[in-house]
Amino acid sequence: MITVEEALERVLAHLPARRVATVGLRNAVGEVLAEDVAAAEDSPPFDKALMDGYALLHADVAAGRAEWEVAEVVYAGALPTQPVSAGRTVRIMTGAMLPTGADLVVPHEETESRDGGRRMALRRVLPGMAPGWNVMRRGASGRAGEVVVPAGTRLRAQAIGALAELGRVELQVWARPRVAVLATGNELVPCEREPGPGQIRNSNEPMLLAQLRQFGAEASGLGIACDEAGELQTRIEAGLKSDILLISGGVSAGDRDLIPGALARAGVRCLFHGLNLRPGKPLWFGTHDADARRTLVFGLPGNPVSSMVCAELFVGPAVRALRGTSETGWRTFRAALQADVALTGDRRTFFPAHWTEADGGRVVHALPWEGSSDLRGTAIANGLIDFRQGGRTYAAGEIVDVVEL
Numbered sequence: 001m002i003t004v005e006e007a008l009e010r011v012l013a014h015l016p017a018r019r020v021a022t023v024g025l026r027n028a029v030g031e032v033l034a035e036d037v038a039a040a041e042d043s044p045p046f047d048k049a050l051m052d053g054y055a056l057l058h059a060d061v062a063a064g065r066a067e068w069e070v071a072e073v074v075y076a077g078a079l080p081t082q083p084v085s086a087g088r089t090v091r092i093m094t095g096a097m098l099p100t101g102a103d104l105v106v107p108h109e110e111t112e113s114r115d116g117g118r119r120m121a122l123r124r125v126l127p128g129m130a131p132g133w134n135v136m137r138r139g140a141s142g143r144a145g146e147v148v149v150p151a152g153t154r155l156r157a158q159a160i161g162a163l164a165e166l167g168r169v170e171l172q173v174w175a176r177p178r179v180a181v182l183a184t185g186n187e188l189v190p191c192e193r194e195p196g197p198g199q200i201r202n203s204n205e206p207m208l209l210a211q212l213r214q215f216g217a218e219a220s221g222l223g224i225a226c227d228e229a230g231e232l233q234t235r236i237e238a239g240l241k242s243d244i245l246l247i248s249g250g251v252s253a254g255d256r257d258l259i260p261g262a263l264a265r266a267g268v269r270c271l272f273h274g275l276n277l278r279p280g281k282p283l284w285f286g287t288h289d290a291d292a293r294r295t296l297v298f299g300l301p302g303n304p305v306s307s308m309v310c311a312e313l314f315v316g317p318a319v320r321a322l323r324g325t326s327e328t329g330w331r332t333f334r335a336a337l338q339a340d341v342a343l344t345g346d347r348r349t350f351f352p353a354h355w356t357e358a359d360g361g362r363v364v365h366a367l368p369w370e371g372s373s374d375l376r377g378t379a380i381a382n383g384l385i386d387f388r389q390g391g392r393t394y395a396a397g398e399i400v401d402v403v404e405l
Contacts, residue, residue, distance in 0.1 A: 001276045004313065004348060007285065008329070010271050011314050014287050016243055016294035018322055021175035025163060028155050030216070031173040032324040037149045039166055042139035047098040051134040054089045054111055054120055055102035058131045067114070067121045074099065089120055098135060105134035152324055174324035177243040179315075181208045182222040182235050184249040184259065185302060190224065203375060204248040204307050208300075211311050215319040217244070232262045240266065240288050240295050243322065246315065249302030251284045259299045260284060268297050277313075278347040278390070279306035279372035285314070303372035309350050309384065312405065331404040332386070335362035341385070342393040349390060352381040355402055364402050381405060 002010075020034045049055065056068065068089040071082035080099035084090055090099045098105075106129065111120050142148055148166060149159050155173075163171065181204075188202040189195050205221050212219035220242075225235045227250065239245035250259035251273070260273065263286060270286040277283070283306075284299030298315055300307040313330065321328040335355050343349055355364040366385055369377035386401040387394060394400065 001274045001281070002272055003276055007272055007275045007277075007283070008314060008317060011285060011296070011318050012321055012328060014271060014294070014296065015318060015321055016296065018324060019175035019243075020172050022170055023173050025160060025169050025171060028163075028171050028173065029157065029160055031155050031171070031176075033149060033151050033153045033155065033171065034174045034324060035172040036147045036151050037163060037166065037168060037171070038147050039142045039144050041144050043141040043148075043165065044136055044138060047138050048136050049092045049094055049096050049098060049105045049134065050136050051105050051107045052093050053091075053105045053107040053134065055084050055092045055099055055105050056089050057084055057086065057101060058103050058129070058133075060086055061104070061106075061122070061125060061129050067119055070118055070120050091117075091120070103131045103135065104129060107134065152326065154325060174322070176216055176218045177319055177322040179212050179217040179219045179244040179246060179319070180222050180239040180242040181205050181212070181219065181246045182225055182239055182248065184225045184227065184232065184247060186226050188224045188249075203304050204300075204302070207304060207308060207375075208246055208248065208311055211308065212246075212315070212319065215316045216323050216325075217319045227258055229258060229262060232258055233265065236262055236266050236268075240268075240290070240297070242295060244296045244298070244315065244318065245288075246298050246300055246311070248300045248307050251299035251301060252282045263297060263299065273299075276347050277309075278345065278349045279303060280310040280313075280350075281347065282306075283310050283314070301372065304375040305352070305369075305378055306372040308375075308378065312384070312403065313350070332401055333362060333404065334399050335364040335402050337385075337394055337396055337398050337400055338363050338365040339396050340393055341366045341387070343387055343390045346390045349387040350384040350403065351387055352378040353383045353385045353402065354380055355383045355404075362402075364400065 068087055071088050071090050073091040074080045074096045075093045076095035084099050084101040110123050114121055148162055183202050183205045187199050189199050191201045202224055209219045222235050222239055225231050247259055250257045268286045268288045273284045275283055280301055282301045286297050288295040300310050317328045352367045352369050353364050355362050367377055367381055382405050384403040
């Protein structure tokens with residue numbers, strides 16, 4: 001059996017080519033840019049006032065002038081028509097274009113209006129009244145041709161605002177990978193149906209679809225396939241039209257575990273089957289290449305916690321890599337155990353857990369969990385404790401690695 005790290009390395013080494021998609025600016029939040037976006041013009045495109053006040057010549061202030069004639073009032077969005085010169089000022093609003101000749105803006109509260117607003121006097125001279133005071137010069141935020149938002153940026157609200165300022169209404173982003181999910185097993189019924197004798201509801205498909213959407217994929221379900229070679233083959237061939245195919249169940253060593261054979265008949269090349277992991281030991285991974293397009297195929301164990309853990313550790317990084325993010329691995333941190341945890345067996349175990357902040361650090365509590373079929377025990381999990389060595393007791397207070405869910 002290979003290690004978890006070796007398995008992830010093989011997954012990331014066999015990714016299909018990324019695809020580029022065009023999205024509108026208003027729908028781009030959360031997407032990852034596939035292009036550098038540069039400014040077509042200086043930002044701001046003119047010298048502008050940063051305060052409501054009066055635009056002045058610094059030389060007038062330095063010379064000790066106490067009063068000025070007010071030539072006009074300029075509002076944001078309007079163009080000044082009168083220059084500022086010795087003894088003449090322009091009343092100006094925040095964001096408005098600075099008039100010719102002005103090199104500073106005195107805030108309104110540091111002045112007093114006289115003669116019905118036709119004149120202005122300074123209340124006092126402040127040390128900060130130097131050239132450029134309360135003025136943003138043309139190009140101060142960026143010059144034409146400079147990259148404002150680089151490729152690889154995950155677009156958040158502030159980046160959307162910066163792109164809107166540049167007039168970019170359409171963007172090239174890395175396409176969200178298309179992922180299909182196929183659940184297998186004669187015992188499964190849709191989750192909205194009442195199970196009959198010997199049947200269980202299909203929890204894996206809704207869970208995996210939710211995980212995939214959290215990872216940033218476009219996810220769709222292929223329904224439930226029974227353990228019959230012909231039906232499996234048809235569903236698998238449909239799933240191979242996606243960038244990634246997840247098959248839940250049928251990858252262990254039982255008589256009805258038909259997935260490895262079905263995948264081989266479909267032309268999927270196996271890159272590993274089985275790894276040193278609990279839960280998730282039977283994980284199967286391979287690739288299918290056809291028409292210059294590659295599909296990643298994951299055969300996930302049917303037990304729901306095994307499926308969840310394998311999706312988190314291997315499918316999530318693949319999706320993030322295809323989306324062009326730099327966060328291809330797992331989000332991990334260190335935390336102190338709240339209570340003893342005794343592990344049996346020798347496999348590396350990712351144990352469902354709940355972590356919190358406490359006394360300036362993080363503490364983690366291993367949740368009550370009965371094994372890979374106990375999905376209820378993971379319902380409030382926000383992490384997985386990475387117990388790298390089995391067959392020992394981890395003591396309360398011991399520092400452990402935690403994978404953040």
